[in-house]
Amino acid sequence: MARYARGKRSLAISDRSGQAFPYLEMVKEWTGALVHISEYEPKQPQLDPPYHRADPIALRNPRPQRFQQPLNRDGVFADSGGITVGVANLSLPGPFAFQVARVDFTGNNITTPGSSMVPENGSEQNRQRQLIFSQGNVEVSIS
Structure with missing residues (x-):
């Protein structure tokens, strides 16, 4: 089985500057470029953004607000004592022709x-x- 040479006296050409440097002082960047340790630039953090989950869209148990038209309460002597429901009159004022x-x-x-x-x-x-x-x-x- 063949072996690689050690490269103690070898020179390598930097992919960044094109200059010759000792082979044992060369490192490989994240881009795959072979550069000298003095030219090495680590990967920028914005290139690996953290994982963000999607925003929630719906509620698990929704309770939508119910709009009811106002009722005429004349002559009411007793009330059930139940929960008061918000009443909203959604009709627009005045005629619209x-x-x-x-x-x-x-x-x-x-x-x-x-x-x-x-x-x-x-x-x-x-x-x-x-x-x-x-x-x-x-x-x-x-x-």
Whole structure:
């Protein structure tokens, strides 16, 4: 079986600088390059980032919030004493009447149908949503 020479008097060419160095002072970098120990650069830590697990997406036992419309509670004399459920009125205030305008968009000999929503009378709808409030009189005296 053949053996390799020891290389006590041998020179090797550095892959980084091209200079000749003693063969026994050469080391191999992580890139596979054979360089002298004075030219050696260790692998940068950002090249081996730590493992991060994926972010969780769903909950194990979800309890979604239930939205209920308010009930008329006139004439209720006794309550069950149960858990109070948050009540949210999800209807929008005021009437919402829109005109739907059909528009065809043409570009590059391709016609795409489209539509837009325009309020019938925007200022009237805004007036119906405004709150006009007055409370008592204010007296200012400068003395």
